[in-house]
Amino acid sequence: MPKLAEEKVADGxxxxxxxxxxxxxxxxxxxxxxxxxxxxxNPQLRFKDIANAITKCSDRVLCERxxxxxxxxxxxxxxxxxxxxVEYALTARGQELAPVxxxxxxxxxxxx
Numbered sequence: 001m002p003k004l005a006e007e008k009v010a011d012g013x014x015x016x017x018x019x020x021x022x023x024x025x026x027x028x029x030x031x032x033x034x035x036x037x038x039x040x041x042n043p044q045l046r047f048k049d050i051a052n053a054i055t056k057c058s059d060r061v062l063c064e065r066x067x068x069x070x071x072x073x074x075x076x077x078x079x080x081x082x083x084x085x086v087e088y089a090l091t092a093r094g095q096e097l098a099p100v101x102x103x104x105x106x107x108x109x110x111x112x
Contacts, residue, residue: 044089
């Protein structure tokens, strides 16, 4: 994802940090949070297992999101030589999102 310029909020002088903006754009993109959550609960999964866990996401979109998360170094795609087996897992960077996801769970339990 390209670096984002600082953005003005409403009509005030407040500016959002570009790193914060970039992070929320990545985490807030439809399905990314659920993909991360599924991989936090299951350390290594095949594409079909992720697709079965997130049933409303089309295979095409899931493939795109996994590639984007791979580009962001949140997810790693593991291939097994001599087979067609491919699995996905969170990188160390992705695993560090566990407390963030836990906080989202706590917030949603309280307010949703």
